[in-house]
Amino acid sequence: MTEPLHIIGGGMAGSEAAWAAANMGVPVVLHEMRPKVATFAHRTGHFAEMVCSNSFRSDDHERNAVGLLHWEMRAAGGLVMAMAERHRLPAGGALAVDRDPFAAAVTERLRAHPLIFVENQEVDALPSSGNWIVATGPLTSPALAESIRQATGAEALAFFDAIAPIVYAETIDMSVAWRQSRYDKGETEEEQRAYINCPMDKAQYETFIDALLAAEKTEFREGETAGYFDGCLPIEVMAERGRETLRHGPMKPVGLTNAHRPEVKPHAVVQLRRDNALGTLYNIVGFQTKMKYGAQTSVFKLIPGLEDASFARLGGIHRNTFINSPTLLDSQMRLKSRPHIRFAGQITGVEGYVESAAMGLLAGRMAAAEILGRMVSPPPPETAMGALVTHITGGAEAKSFQPMNVNFGLFPPIDAKGGRKGRKDRYKAYTDRAKQAFTAWLAG
Structure with missing residues (x-):
């Protein structure tokens, strides 16, 4: 029998990680402390609850980095983007959603999946064995945050949202x-x-x-x-x-x-x-x-x-709490000192709903592949998902590491030669290159 993957946290990252792993044939136990244990910001026990804005920001996948990330997540069969599209609200060029039906739909799909099992309980310490993803987000419970601090030997960084x-x-x-x-x-x-x-x-x-x-x-x-x-x-x-x-x-x-x-x-x-x-x-x-x-x-x-x-x-x-990922995580998003544990979402130092969900999707794929006896390499750094994971697992300066939205500054530069002029054309070149690289990564 295939070993299960345990995921702590049912936010954007945890939800996407569970969906990705289960669809690869790996049983998932999704640990979510809500509604038994409340947080300051959450109102419900739904997965993927949006606690701040109801917007996933720009949906322009040709000239915008976060729109490109939307495109990559759709191409990878992501749950968050699928449910966002179903509950979309008019918002100009942005992807805004009706937050409560969106979260309810994500919850329904996860609970209905035959390989996903939900446990509504708090996990207050890092486990010593098994296969785990910590996707507890910026509101990690004090007990678990202390366990993370003890395991890493470093103070978690924090900012206020x-x-x-x-x-x-x-x-x-x-x-x-x-x-x-x-x-x-x-x-x-x-x-x-x-x-x-x-x-x-x-x-x-x-x-x-x-x-x-x-x-x-x-x-x-x-x-x-x-x-x-x-x-x-x-x-x-x-x-x-x-x-x-x-x-x-x-x-x-x-x-x-x-x-x-x-x-x-x-x-x-x-x-x-x-x-x-x-x-x-x-x-x-x-x-x-x-x-x-x-x-x-x-x-x-x-x-x-x-x-x-x-x-x-x-x-x-x-x-909001996050770890110093460039110091603590390897390229597979594993905790170097405890490689049976991966981290995903905002706790890794990515900022935003979409970025969190994308890192959950990637962590879920990587963890499931490892359980199944194979390895999934990170997406190329020319892609939006690859640029983010490269940033948090070594691309950023550890001493000054701060939460980061996806942006073209994280991508390898585009050669200015070749007749492309102007910022819009340059951004289009980034997205064209990224789509080709991401499609090849998915096929591999």
Whole structure:
């Protein structure tokens, strides 16, 4: 009988790892402590629950690195991308999903698989034998995190991640706000109107920044340091870096025309993106925050169109834990000191839903192959998946290792010769090369 693969954690990485291994014929025991043991950010016991944004970001697989990663995961038969497509919401060029039905669908598919067995219990220590993948994500339980620290002989790195608030759509004043995707992106009219936009003039923007900077914030406990991931900075941290930072970041007014006053160019724009299929919930794009709840309500109601808004969920902040993967993991994503254990997902230092799921898919394939008596080499570094795994298993500088989204800076450079000019053409060259390499890797 084939030995089972044990996976700790039913998030994006754990779900994808279980699916990949089971489809290779290896029995999987998926250990998920929820709903018996809750976390700060999760609301359900579903697998692959989306706790922050409901977006998998750009779906452009020809000129965007994360869109390319979408393409690779689809080509590899990934579960997350399949269920995301089934529960897709209009979001311009992005892949946004109806989060609860998406997670429920992933859960249903995993529980229905004849080779996947679910155990709802906490694993509080690294096992001494067997075949394991640790995919516990940024909210690894304190007991398991301590076991990892003891096993590696190194302190786990940590940063803080913030969650954006969600607004009830019916409480948004549409006589002020309007529907439009930036630059009217999207193939259908619905996609081109997927976002709700709230305009600010200069005075309103300055008042908002003043209130944001003065608002009461969540304080860190003694001994904790705020090592934020730059891709998910709280808005107040961005504002502290300069009063114009938000206006050139999540509140940039470019590519938008106020439907109520087309002749007036907004000084800044707050965008909200649909969060469920019914269109009853919208999240405020890029508005992760560590403000205390009372302060959030008063500050966000300064946004034109949200003066009478009601919030389905306010923002929050939680600790994200990850290991120093370049030091601790080999090219097969195995813990060097305990090679029967692999790590996958955000705990390895990749950042984002898609990146986490991709590393789960890869770890699941590698672990299953090893159990079956063969070896799967990592994808070529010219691919999105290969660039990520190369980065976390030795490509990054260990001393300054920080969470990283997939980006073309992780790929081997494209030869500038050959007549290709401009950034868009260069990115297209990256994706063309990657698709060819990934297709060959899958066939091998």
